[in-house]
Amino acid sequence: MIAETVCSAVSAAGLGIAVVTAYRRRFLAAARIAAYSLVPIGLVMTGVVGWLADTALSPTAWAGFGVLGAAWLLFAGTRAVERRRGDAGAGRGAAGRSGRDAVAPAASAPPLGGSARPGARRPAAAPRAGEASEDFSDIEAILKKHGI
Secondary structure, three states: OHHHHHHHHHHHHHHHHHHHHHHOOOHHHHHHHHHHHHHHHHHHHHOHHHHHHHHHOOHHHHHHHHHHHHHHHHHHHHHHHHHHHOOOOHHHOHHHHHHHHOOOOOOOOOOOOOOOOOOOOOOOOOOOHHHHHHHOHHHHHHHHHOOO
16 A cells, blocks of 8 residues: 555656646656656556565565576576687587587697798798888878877
8 A cells, every 4th residue: 555655656746847847848858757757656557566565575476586586697607607618509419519620729820830842832021110100000190180
């Protein structure tokens, strides 16, 4: 009973604020305030407030919320561990592992020593200091434009 009274008072106060806002010729804001202020009384009239009051006092409902919270924590924790490890496909069987086993881990690393083939080309030389500054000239212009 007290919840219904509080919701009615909140709605009445909100409608009063909406009237004052409309008097100041801010009709869009007044309509938005009126919409928000009608929500509590609408919840009382539909019976949601009574249902929430019965649920809040029920130990079975609180135990159910605890079970739901534990399930959510388990789900979120396992997803966080999965992301940290990088095992996004670990639980999916052969389909998840086939993408990782397709390429050997060291296959993309270049050889450290000389080439085994005598006619192999050498990689292009690294750019010189003068060429590197030309590559960043547009970035420097943007930074100067912003005073950095």
